[in-house]
Amino acid sequence: MTETTFFRRTLPAQSPSAEVAVTGAPYFPRRKKGMTGRSVAVLVFLTICALFFCIPLYVVIVTSFKTMDQIREGAMFALPNIWTLEAWDHAWNTACSGTRCEGLKVGFWNSVAILIPSLGLSIGLSIITGYALALWNVKWAGTFLFVLFICAFVPFQIIMFPLISMTAALKVYGSIWGVAIIHSVLAMPVLVLIFRNYYKDIPQEIMSAAIMDSGSFWKIFFEIILPMSGNILIVVLILQITSIWNDYLIGVTFGGMGAQPMTVNLANLITISTGTVRYNDNMAAALLTAIPPLVIYFFVGKLFVQGITAGAIKG
Amino acid sequence: MNLRWSRWSPQLALVPAGLVTLIAFIGAILWTIYLSLTRSRRLPEYAIDWSEWGRQYERLFKDSAWIISLQNLIILGLGSALAIVFGFILAAMIDREKRGESLFRTVFLYPLAISLIVTGAAWRWIFNPELGAEHFIHSLGLTWVNASWLARPETAMYGVILASVWQSAGFYMALMLAGLKSINSEIWSAARLDGVGLFKLYTEIIIPMMKFTFVTCAILLSLGVIKAYDVIVAMTNGGPGQSTYVPAYFTIQALSAKGNLGFASAAAVVMLLITAIIFLPLVLLTAWQQRRAAQGGAR
Numbered sequence: 001m002t003e004t005t006f007f008r009r010t011l012p013a014q015s016p017s018a019e020v021a022v023t024g025a026p027y028f029p030r031r032k033k034g035m036t037g038r039s040v041a042v043l044v045f046l047t048i049c050a051l052f053f054c055i056p057l058y059v060v061i062v063t064s065f066k067t068m069d070q071i072r073e074g075a076m077f078a079l080p081n082i083w084t085l086e087a088w089d090h091a092w093n094t095a096c097s098g099t100r101c102e103g104l105k106v107g108f109w110n111s112v113a114i115l116i117p118s119l120g121l122s123i124g125l126s127i128i129t130g131y132a133l134a135l136w137n138v139k140w141a142g143t144f145l146f147v148l149f150i151c152a153f154v155p156f157q158i159i160m161f162p163l164i165s166m167t168a169a170l171k172v173y174g175s176i177w178g179v180a181i182i183h184s185v186l187a188m189p190v191l192v193l194i195f196r197n198y199y200k201d202i203p204q205e206i207m208s209a210a211i212m213d214s215g216s217f218w219k220i221f222f223e224i225i226l227p228m229s230g231n232i233l234i235v236v237l238i239l240q241i242t243s244i245w246n247d248y249l250i251g252v253t254f255g256g257m258g259a260q261p262m263t264v265n266l267a268n269l270i271t272i273s274t275g276t277v278r279y280n281d282n283m284a285a286a287l288l289t290a291i292p293p294l295v296i297y298f299f300v301g302k303l304f305v306q307g308i309t310a311g312a313i314k315g
Numbered sequence: 316m317n318l319r320w321s322r323w324s325p326q327l328a329l330v331p332a333g334l335v336t337l338i339a340f341i342g343a344i345l346w347t348i349y350l351s352l353t354r355s356r357r358l359p360e361y362a363i364d365w366s367e368w369g370r371q372y373e374r375l376f377k378d379s380a381w382i383i384s385l386q387n388l389i390i391l392g393l394g395s396a397l398a399i400v401f402g403f404i405l406a407a408m409i410d411r412e413k414r415g416e417s418l419f420r421t422v423f424l425y426p427l428a429i430s431l432i433v434t435g436a437a438w439r440w441i442f443n444p445e446l447g448a449e450h451f452i453h454s455l456g457l458t459w460v461n462a463s464w465l466a467r468p469e470t471a472m473y474g475v476i477l478a479s480v481w482q483s484a485g486f487y488m489a490l491m492l493a494g495l496k497s498i499n500s501e502i503w504s505a506a507r508l509d510g511v512g513l514f515k516l517y518t519e520i521i522i523p524m525m526k527f528t529f530v531t532c533a534i535l536l537s538l539g540v541i542k543a544y545d546v547i548v549a550m551t552n553g554g555p556g557q558s559t560y561v562p563a564y565f566t567i568q569a570l571s572a573k574g575n576l577g578f579a580s581a582a583a584v585v586m587l588l589i590t591a592i593i594f595l596p597l598v599l600l601t602a603w604q605q606r607r608a609a610q611g612g613a614r
Contacts, residue, residue, distance in 0.1 A: 217324030
């Protein structure tokens, strides 16, 4: 007996046939014979929710293709009368962020420049630490893990000023490297915990055999452990790419004037209060910022969700 | 085992991470706590007048914007809790219905992939007082509807809540779906044989069985609410007036805009304390779960 029959028996639907006739057909092309009124109601509800979830994206997309003349008419949900890429051109090339009017391309390339060293530093530091903590007998491993667990929850504000002073003392404040170092520092606790949890399931026998084989710490890592880490590396990579790309707080705090990521440019653009606001430019800029993570999400959504769940405490 | 202890490489490999933890986390936290006791303004001062060490905290709790921030923190927390409720309803429906599961999952989770600045930009535009959704609703003849929430202090926080729920409901849905899938399928058939009603089945059997998932969600939500900063910047910038200030925004504002270091440090310390209060149950919960797992293994 299937679960749908369970529903049918315990809670009979009111008028299944009418609902199917009116609303059912367009939503479910592969209608099965087990379809009950309850199923229809559930699917209709889910579809309405899904449409609600799509509203902001729809509005942003249509607005970015409209002309300002049409936007001033006020029909927010209407399709563009004339589809134009003018706003996209403005957003990319001439939109103002603060006093500079060179478009979001500046921030885009800054974001890319921040992303690459951040990924290398954060993953390199965490994977070695996670490996050492999980597979080698090191002193204070339990204590260290507990401290890292606590660090993962610390609000950024409490370490913000000291980190600014430290990066200033190291002469990296306001540079790509400063932002990348802070990204690596703040991501470290969570990433170490993720790697450590992954490696601790490796059987002791493999490690014993590897050590017997006179393998050194680094040799075992590069020849045995790293080749086994493909799955977790790709999950962490996606988690880090999206969270670094989407970051605003670290970029605005440590980027100074020269190393502001794309999100900071976008925030400056949309919060501008002087002059006439060009909403189509703003929405094109928002889309430009959202496209890289969205592309990742739609292609490897499953890995993205795995990463988000594993790094959930990162917030 | 002796062989392993004798090796230095693993210990050396932990040095960078250990230094980062000691300096950038523990050291920095102590530094900020110390600064909160001083009279530091734009630049740090390291003299503490012990007769009035709590001066910054006194000023903090006399500051109306800070009180608003704390109130908004609670409002945002309660409002965002809708995301958990909504996430559970969506998960339960998707889990029962099965049809179109991957499509619905994809749609409900996509906001999570987008920067909160983009989310804020989109909702700021939808709530635009002149050209936004309100204009559209009025053009349908429903002129009594007020949809420009962000423009008015009384409703601005609800706009922020709506955007937060939109952004995070899919995440809680994913966690709840994982929880629902781990429930033994025999429960469903047993309930069917006993003739338990659907509503009763969920409220009396399924939800109690998933209490750990709910607690986890609640803790993650609270931590997210304390960290809420980006969405405020993008949607309201704290305004109108100071009506959408939250502690994370207040603290950064005190440091960067007002340049008041001791004061901002005191606010950050209070944020840390609030986090600790939420964090404590999580530690206890994990310990309890581990003990239960260990007992289960022994049996």
